[in-house]
Amino acid sequence: MGQAQELEFKGIGVSPGVVSGRVRLLLSGDDPVPDYALRPGDVPREMMRLETALIETRQQLAEIQRRVSQALGGESASIFEAHLQVVDDRDFLMEVYREVRDKLRNIEKVFFDVAERYAQTLLQMEDDYLRERATDIRDVTRRILRNLMGGGRDWLAGLEEPQIIVAHDIPPSEMAALDRGKILGLAMELGSVTSHAAIMARAMELPTVVGLRDVYEKLADGDHVVLDGVRGMLVVNPTPATEREYTRIARGRMEIQKRLDTFKDEPAVTLDGVEIDLAANIEMPADVTAVLARGARGIGLFRSEYLYLANAGDPTEDQHYAAYAQVAKAMLPDPVIIRTLDLGGDKMPAGDRRTEEANPFMGWRAIRLSLARQEMFKAQLRAILRASAHNPKLRIMYPMISHLAEVEQADALLRECMDELAAAGVDFNRDIETGVMIEVPSAALIADWIAPKVRFFSIGTNDLVQYTLAVDRVNERVAHLYEPTHPAVLHLIAHTVEAGNRHGVWTGVCGEMAATPYFVPLLLGLGVVSLSVSPLAVPVVKDVIRRIEMSDAQALAAEARKRANGAEVLALCRQLLRRRAPDLLELAE
Amino acid sequence: MSPDNEAMADASTTLEREVTVENQFGIHARPAALLVKTASRFACEILLEKNGVQVNAKSIMGLLTLEGHHGAKLRILATGVDASEAIAAIVDLFERKFHEG
Numbered sequence: 186m187g188q189a190q191e192l193e194f195k196g197i198g199v200s201p202g203v204v205s206g207r208v209r210l211l212l213s214g215d216d217p218v219p220d221y222a223l224r225p226g227d228v229p230r231e232m233m234r235l236e237t238a239l240i241e242t243r244q245q246l247a248e249i250q251r252r253v254s255q256a257l258g259g260e261s262a263s264i265f266e267a268h269l270q271v272v273d274d275r276d277f278l279m280e281v282y283r284e285v286r287d288k289l290r291n292i293e294k295v296f297f298d299v300a301e302r303y304a305q306t307l308l309q310m311e312d313d314y315l316r317e318r319a320t321d322i323r324d325v326t327r328r329i330l331r332n333l334m335g336g337g338r339d340w341l342a343g344l345e346e347p348q349i350i351v352a353h354d355i356p357p358s359e360m361a362a363l364d365r366g367k368i369l370g371l372a373m374e375l376g377s378v379t380s381h382a383a384i385m386a387r388a389m390e391l392p393t394v395v396g397l398r399d400v401y402e403k404l405a406d407g408d409h410v411v412l413d414g415v416r417g418m419l420v421v422n423p424t425p426a427t428e429r430e431y432t433r434i435a436r437g438r439m440e441i442q443k444r445l446d447t448f449k450d451e452p453a454v455t456l457d458g459v460e461i462d463l464a465a466n467i468e469m470p471a472d473v474t475a476v477l478a479r480g481a482r483g484i485g486l487f488r489s490e491y492l493y494l495a496n497a498g499d500p501t502e503d504q505h506y507a508a509y510a511q512v513a514k515a516m517l518p519d520p521v522i523i524r525t526l527d528l529g530g531d532k533m534p535a536g537d538r539r540t541e542e543a544n545p546f547m548g549w550r551a552i553r554l555s556l557a558r559q560e561m562f563k564a565q566l567r568a569i570l571r572a573s574a575h576n577p578k579l580r581i582m583y584p585m586i587s588h589l590a591e592v593e594q595a596d597a598l599l600r601e602c603m604d605e606l607a608a609a610g611v612d613f614n615r616d617i618e619t620g621v622m623i624e625v626p627s628a629a630l631i632a633d634w635i636a637p638k639v640r641f642f643s644i645g646t647n648d649l650v651q652y653t654l655a656v657d658r659v660n661e662r663v664a665h666l667y668e669p670t671h672p673a674v675l676h677l678i679a680h681t682v683e684a685g686n687r688h689g690v691w692t693g694v695c696g697e698m699a700a701t702p703y704f705v706p707l708l709l710g711l712g713v714v715s716l717s718v719s720p721l722a723v724p725v726v727k728d729v730i731r732r733i734e735m736s737d738a739q740a741l742a743a744e745a746r747k748r749a750n751g752a753e754v755l756a757l758c759r760q761l762l763r764r765r766a767p768d769l770l771e772l773a774e
Numbered sequence: 775m776s777p778d779n780e781a782m783a784d785a786s787t788t789l790e791r792e793v794t795v796e797n798q799f800g801i802h803a804r805p806a807a808l809l810v811k812t813a814s815r816f817a818c819e820i821l822l823e824k825n826g827v828q829v830n831a832k833s834i835m836g837l838l839t840l841e842g843h844h845g846a847k848l849r850i851l852a853t854g855v856d857a858s859e860a861i862a863a864i865v866d867l868f869e870r871k872f873h874e875g
């Protein structure tokens with residue numbers, strides 16, 4: 186058999202790791218449903234078959250509920266309560282029974298039809314959110330159907346070796362039911378970094394790429410693929426050369442990882458003795474394990490969005506508190522920065538999503554949303570304050586500040602929350618430090634006025650670059666204009682640092698730039714004193730810091746500020762890293 | 775016969791109460807599950823009605839097909855010995871916005 190043509194697909198890497206193996210397509214429950222006539226005497230047997238499938242389904246759901254509860258907390262698992270009730274819904278099952286009896290069709294066909302009628306009723310509703318309940322109904326009824334058709338016990342059964350699962354989308358219940366031992370990696374057509382599946386994949390340390398459009402129909406069971414969860418690549422029928430290349434990348438990452446583990450507990454200090462505050466970004470409390478394992482000193486960015494995405498409605502104050510308190514305690518004595526809600530109206534779970542925005546990136550999102558929905562915002566602030574009783578270095582960060590008034594309004598609400606808690610006799614840290622994200626150019630430019638109101642700045646480079654250059658980097662036609670080393674970006678970073686220094690406010694970076702090895706010296710040279718990166722990037726960034734001199738970094742930054750051309754700055758950055766740590770430069774490609 | 779006369783409640787009396795869906799996202803899966811759980815604690819028959827459509831409060835599939843969006847007005851109908859306790863428990867759920875704040 187000749188070598189089939191190599192095909193590359195680019196998606197979004199959401200959970201790291203390189204794996205190579207065979208494809209297993211995950212059917213999305215759309216297998217043809219058998220349809221045949223019954224004799225009247227067959228009805229009891231059909232109902233017995235349904236009963237058996239229901240028992241099986243009940244066991245599976247209870248197990249899934251247990252696993253999700255462990256991974257994401259009891260609140261996220263409570264959705265399965267509703268799924269379990271479907272299995273026990275007598276009205277619904279009676280309807281199925283009557284229809285089997287009256288129409289004399291097999292149970293699979295009737296069950297599918299009745300369930301689909303319910304789903305269709307929901308799909309016709311006007312309210313966006315009520316329409317989404319059809320997904321829940323389909324998730325559970327298809328599970329029952331699969332059990333009826335005999336495929337439900339374990340669709341990975343019969344796999345002799347672990348494979349790479351390719352699917353259109355994987356609902357939470359399926360995701361939780363995945364047997365980690367039988368899966369090498371995951372590739373999906375839908376999804377984003379913050380999607381439920383991506384979050385769970387990271388928790389399971391399962392290399393995963395999402396957003397691979399139209400990949401499903403181009404693959405077949407047994408196809409050979411290579412999946413890179415860092416760069417977001419899926420290569421089908423890789424040539425031996427490609428395979429070697431990925432093996433080399435994987436081995437390189439592993440070797441560096443091994444070496445990095447040896448100085449996990451060492452400080453992030455430059456050769457000439459300047460210590461840098463190296464922290465990690467997390468999405469959820471479970472990520473703390475990875476943070477501690479990789480030797481980060483604190484959490485520089487705790488994205489609170491998962492709480493909103495994992496729950497059907499806004500999280501309650503207690504749900505917020507439980508998550509924050511857990512992280513605050515686990516990280517003691519190191520600092521934890523919690524960023525308040527940074528979703529846009531477009532990503533809110535429901536309700537507010539009804540009006541679609543033509544330009545969500547410049548729309549109603551983050552602090553703007555929080556200040557408009559004060560009760561929701563105050564629940565989060567009160568929860569953070571309550572958690573601050575457990576860790577004196579728990580800090581608050583407001584996202585997407587563009588106007589000074591936003592900082593003042595947020596602070597006023599924070600003070601209201603403090604008064605409420607004090608009146609109720611609840612313990613909290615009255616001197617809690619607050620800071621802002623600098624990610625809109627206007628905030629960088631008015632940093633001198635913001636600084637007196639805060640204790641720290643955290644530059645979100647992804648958005649800052651995007652807003653400064655007016656480039657959506659997901660848009661292929663303009664992606665080449667996305668340039669972190671553009672002189673305008675460097676100017677804004679430098680200006681922020683200097684304004685902060687004038688007021689005793691420190692500046693950190695929590696965007697992707699901080700995790701890119703060749704940009705680390707540049708940022709330090711510009712005066713950034715704190716970097717916060719994903720837990721996996723911590724060791725590499727620490728390695729860079731430990732192999733450079735601050736004087737080199739400062740010389741680099743000074744030289745970079747003189748260049749009118751971003752490409753030249755990029756070349757300078759790479760030159761320095763090539764001189765100091767050529768292996769890390771290669772890794773960063 | 776006055777439907778609100780709870781003293782009269784016996785196995786054949788139907789008690790009625792009107793409630794409004796106050797929680798932000800309506801009766802989605804989680805509140806529906808809570809409703810079923812609560813309703814199932816009582817022996818009486820409990821129906822929820824909206825625009826003439828009645829569904830069994832003990833049936834999750836039925837509840838999900840009710841258009842219980844935010845702001846919807848629903849009628850609770852309970853018939854049976856513990857009807858007044860059942861209504862009180864369900865009204866309480868609505869008033870607490872199904873614990874969703």
